[in-house]
Amino acid sequence: MSKPKVGFFGLTSCAGDQLMVLNCEDELLKIAGEFEICEFTMAISGHYDGNLDVAFVEGIVAHEKDLKTLEDVRKRSKILVAFGTCAAYGGLPSMEGKFDFNASLKKVYGEETDFLKKLGTRRASPIDRFVKVDFVLPGCPVERDEFLITLASLRKGTLPEFFRRPLCCECKEKENVCLITEEGEVCCGPLTNSGCGARCPSLGSPCAGCRGPLEEIHFDAKAKVYETMGMPLEKVVEKMKNFSAPAWVVSGMEGK
Amino acid sequence: MLVRSAPPEILETLFSRLSGTGKVYGPVRQGKAVRFLPLSSISDAELSYQRTVLPPKKFFLPPGETLLTFAGRGEWRVPDEEDERIVLFGLHPCDLHGIEILTVFMSDAVPDSPFLRRREKAFIVGLSCLPDDKCFCRSMGCQTSEKGFDIFITLLGDRVLLRAGSPEGYRLLRMLDGEAREPSREDRERLLNFHRLRNESFTLSLDITDLPEVLDLEEESQVWEELGNRCFTCGNCSIVCPTCSCFNVVDIPSFASGETKRVRTWDSCLFRSYALVAGGHNFREKRAQRVKNRYYHKQKGFVEGFGKPSCVGCGRCISSCPAGIDVVSVFKRLTEAYAK
Numbered sequence: 001m002s003k004p005k006v007g008f009f010g011l012t013s014c015a016g017d018q019l020m021v022l023n024c025e026d027e028l029l030k031i032a033g034e035f036e037i038c039e040f041t042m043a044i045s046g047h048y049d050g051n052l053d054v055a056f057v058e059g060i061v062a063h064e065k066d067l068k069t070l071e072d073v074r075k076r077s078k079i080l081v082a083f084g085t086c087a088a089y090g091g092l093p094s095m096e097g098k099f100d101f102n103a104s105l106k107k108v109y110g111e112e113t114d115f116l117k118k119l120g121t122r123r124a125s126p127i128d129r130f131v132k133v134d135f136v137l138p139g140c141p142v143e144r145d146e147f148l149i150t151l152a153s154l155r156k157g158t159l160p161e162f163f164r165r166p167l168c169c170e171c172k173e174k175e176n177v178c179l180i181t182e183e184g185e186v187c188c189g190p191l192t193n194s195g196c197g198a199r200c201p202s203l204g205s206p207c208a209g210c211r212g213p214l215e216e217i218h219f220d221a222k223a224k225v226y227e228t229m230g231m232p233l234e235k236v237v238e239k240m241k242n243f244s245a246p247a248w249v250v251s252g253m254e255g256k
Numbered sequence: 257m258l259v260r261s262a263p264p265e266i267l268e269t270l271f272s273r274l275s276g277t278g279k280v281y282g283p284v285r286q287g288k289a290v291r292f293l294p295l296s297s298i299s300d301a302e303l304s305y306q307r308t309v310l311p312p313k314k315f316f317l318p319p320g321e322t323l324l325t326f327a328g329r330g331e332w333r334v335p336d337e338e339d340e341r342i343v344l345f346g347l348h349p350c351d352l353h354g355i356e357i358l359t360v361f362m363s364d365a366v367p368d369s370p371f372l373r374r375r376e377k378a379f380i381v382g383l384s385c386l387p388d389d390k391c392f393c394r395s396m397g398c399q400t401s402e403k404g405f406d407i408f409i410t411l412l413g414d415r416v417l418l419r420a421g422s423p424e425g426y427r428l429l430r431m432l433d434g435e436a437r438e439p440s441r442e443d444r445e446r447l448l449n450f451h452r453l454r455n456e457s458f459t460l461s462l463d464i465t466d467l468p469e470v471l472d473l474e475e476e477s478q479v480w481e482e483l484g485n486r487c488f489t490c491g492n493c494s495i496v497c498p499t500c501s502c503f504n505v506v507d508i509p510s511f512a513s514g515e516t517k518r519v520r521t522w523d524s525c526l527f528r529s530y531a532l533v534a535g536g537h538n539f540r541e542k543r544a545q546r547v548k549n550r551y552y553h554k555q556k557g558f559v560e561g562f563g564k565p566s567c568v569g570c571g572r573c574i575s576s577c578p579a580g581i582d583v584v585s586v587f588k589r590l591t592e593a594y595a596k
C-alpha cells in the first residue's frame with residue numbers, strides 16, 4: 001500500500017491545531033514515515049497542487065482567499081477533515097456573530113475599511129458553509145490523542161468512530177462535583193462534545209464549550225436551569241456562542 | 257450468622273487484617289466530593305459520609321475498560337486478569353443492593369465474565385448510615401441488606417456491631433475474638449434504637465406498590481412530554497446510577513503500536529445515539545421517549561424481568577441532575593394523575 005498523501009491547511013486561525021500536530025514529537029517521525037505529507041501551511045514552504053487522500057483544514061473562512069484555498073483543497077482531496085473547533089463550528093473568530101459585523105469592522109479598523117473590501121473580508125464562518133466536510137475533529141486545539149487515533153484509522157483505510165457524549169459524562173467519570181448545581185457556575189458541560197476528559201471542570205473551572213455543541217442540544221432545559229439558579233439566560237448563550245456562534249444560529253437558537 | 261460487639265478501635269484491627277488480603281478502598285472526602293479511593297489507614301475513610309459521586313459499580317464495570325486488543329486478522333488477546341483482590345470498605349446498604357442487582361443482571365443470558373470475575377474477587381464490608389433529604393432507599397426496600405456483604409458494620413457511638421454475611425466474613429470475625437464479644441443486652445437495645453432512628457429520619461418516600469401497573473396506564477401521560485422538555489439528556493443520572501450498566505463498545509486504534517483496543521464506555525439510554533440503528537432510523541428519536549424509557553426500565557421492565565425495581569433509592573440521580581429533576585416527584589405526579 002502506498003503512503004496516503006495528506007495535507008494540513010490553515011485558513012484564518014491561530015494555527016494552534018497545526019501546532020498541536022508539530023507537538024506530537026514522539027510520533028512525528030512515524031507520521032512522516034507512514035504518510036506523505038505534501039502540504040503543511042505552518043511547517044512546509046512551497047506549494048503542492050496534486051491530489052490528496054486526506055486534507056486537514058484548520059480555521060475559518062474570513063475572506064475571499066480563504067474561500068479560494070478551501071474550494072481548491074476540497075477539489076483535490078478525497079477526505080476533508082474539519083480540523084479543530086474553528087473549522088467545525090466557527091470557533092473564537094466567529095464570536096463576532098454576536099455583534100454587528102460592520103460596526104465591529106469600524107471599531108477595529110477605523111473609518112478606512114476599503115482595503116478590507118479588496119481582501120473580500122466577510123463574516124467569519126465554519127468551513128461546512130462552503131464545502132462538504134467528511135469528518136470533524138473538534139477541539140481548541142484538537143485533542144492530540146484523537147488526532148493520532150484518526151491517523152491510525154486512516155492508515156487502516158477507515159475513519160475512527162469517536163463516541164460523543166455530553167461532557168458531563170466524562171466529568172462524572174472523574175467524580176467531580178457538579179459546578180452548576182454545587183457552585184452555581186455557568187458551565188457548558190451538558191451541551192458540549194466530550195473527548196477532552198473534562199479537563200477544565202476537573203481543575204475547578206467550568207466548561208467553556210470549546211469542543212462545540214453536541215449534535216442534539218437542548219436549549220430549553222438549559223434555560224430553565226439557569227433561571228432557577230438566578231442567572232440571566234443571555235449569559236449562558238453568550239458563553240456557548242464564544243466558540244460556536246454560527247452553530248447556534250443554524251439551530252434556530254440565536255434569538256433566544 | 258455471627259454478630260460481634262466491639263469498641264470502635266476494632267476497625268483498626270479489622271483494617272490491618274483486610275489490608276493483608278488485598279487493596280482496600282473506602283469513602284474518602286476530597287473537597288465537596290466523597291469518592292471510593294484506596295485507603296492507607298482507617299483514618300483516611302470518612303465513616304459518616306452521605307454518598308459518593310460514583311457508586312461502587314466503577315470497580316466491577318470500570319469506565320473505558322479494554323475488553324481485548326487485536327493487531328491483525330485472527331490475532332487478539334484479552335487483558336491479563338487482575339490478580340489483586342480488592343476490599344471495598346464502607347458501602348451503604350443501597351450500594352450493596354446496587355451491586356446485587358448488577359450481579360443478577362450481569363449473570364443473566366450471556367454472563368459478563370469481566371464483571372463477574374471482579375465481583376467474585378471482591379471482599380465487601382458494609383456500613384450503616386442515616387438518610388439525608390435525597391435518600392429514599394427505604395421505599396425501595398434497600399435500607400438494610402441481607403446479602404452482598406462479607407461483613408457489615410453498624411456504628412453505635414462507642415460500640416460497633418460487626419455482622420458476618422459470608423463464610424469468609426465469619427472466619428475473619430472469629431479472628432477478632434480477642435477484641436470482640438457477644439452483643440450485650442445494651443448493644444441490642446442500641447441497635448434497635450438505631451434502626452428506629454434511621455427509619456424515622458427519612459424525609460423522602462415513594463409508594464411503589466402499584467407503580468408498574470400505573471406505568472402501564474400512563475404511557476401517554478403529559479408528564480413524559482414535560483420531562484422531555486426539562487431534561488438535558490446529559491446522562492449524569494445514568495453515570496452515577498448504581499444499577500445503570502449500559503455500555504457502548506468502540507475500537508480505538510493506536511498509532512504508536514499499530515494495535516487496536518476494543519473498549520467499552522459507559523453509555524446511557526438518554527442519548528440520541530443509543531437507539532440509532534442502521535439506515536439512520538432511531539426508535540427513540542424524541543427526548544421525551546428516552547427519558548420515559550429510563551424510568552420505565554427502572555420501575556417496570558426490571559420488575560417484570562427480575563421481580564423488583566432496579567432503583568435502590570440512593571439519591572445520586574437527584575443530587576447530580578443539573579436540571580433539578582428528581583425521580584420521586586416524577587413518579588408521585590404520575591400516581592397522582594392516576595388517582596384522579
